[in-house]
Amino acid sequence: MTSPASQPLGTTVIVANHFQNENCHPDGKIKVGIGADSDWRWQRLDNAKKLFAAARNVAMPIVHVRLAVPADFKGVVANTTLIREWLKLGAWREGTWGVEFIDGLAPTADEYVVTHTRNSGFHNSTLEEVLFSLGARHLICCGVSTAYTVEATVRHGTDIGYEVTVASDACSTATAEQHTAALAAMAPLAEIKTVAEIVAGF
Template sequence: MDSRLAVLALHYQNEVLHPNGRIRVGIAEGDPIRERVVHAAERLLTGAREQNLPIIHVRIAFRPDYSDCPRNTPIFRKTVELGAVKDGEWGAEFASPLEPRPTSREFVVTHTRISAFAGTSVEQTLRMLDVRRLIVAGVATHSVVENTVRDAADRGYEIYVAQDACAAANPGAHSNALASMSLISTITNVNEALEAARADM
């Protein structure tokens, strides 16, 4: 197996995915896409585990007083206003059935910016694992996914975006982000991404 491929699973958290979550940037309230995205993400994680691929689960969470939350962007100002993703609370936890498992091939990273790489150990972990290629998926497509993909491309990684395990509350934003990312990554789906990984075994 080519151990140089890993999965980045971004923001599969209660606040983002659960109907009672307070963040609606990725999935609108009552949107039927919610179930499809969760199922696709579950297939991605299950397939990665079956192939023994490393998985880095990235969550966003802030201190209860938001002293570590930047206020320079509308999205983070709104996060504070909503009282969302406070570390230690339900909203910041991973959504069922997408929780990390306690194995040596799964890692959990918490960040407080847009890109998963900003101020975290993501790249250090990928280098430790000798990873050169990434399957990236998460919510929202035009936020954490696109920013992480752009960051990863600039750092020299080859990237596959599993579009069916991504979402944006505005379908146009989802489509536009995928079109934009197609210049620097391969836009695919969970099944095709896992099949490509399987072909390298």
């Protein structure tokens, strides 16, 4: 059995989830990703920038997963407290500032953007097709929030056969306790490494 560390760089892809204004910017409507008063907000986003820069330096593909629902919420299944809160706040509406990528973490012209409407980056999106086209075997996952989209994407990815590494300090959620718990829950499925540890292997 191989491990993420043994996978060649040519089969490694960064999967970056929800680095968007709605949940990363202080003026965004969603606070479960990075709390409004979180003193680690910019540190986590800066770490993601370092990961992106290192990946681009070695021509490693980056797939940016964005969350956006129809502006009128038509077809949105509000079956969870989280999604009902989106509707209440009018969040994640396609065509609004909230679903734009936060400054400094937007894709470049040659990078991939995948849109979805739930937690897992794979659900009802083209992520799996994009990864297949890239010959991916190993995913490096990061994003906001750790306990929702990152964990859901990691679980889905490992279920369909990918080796996964989580960039632990390029992820965030509302509280440090929730972040730590999510990382612990993913540890049996994925390698948990800091950005510095990851880029040292590039």
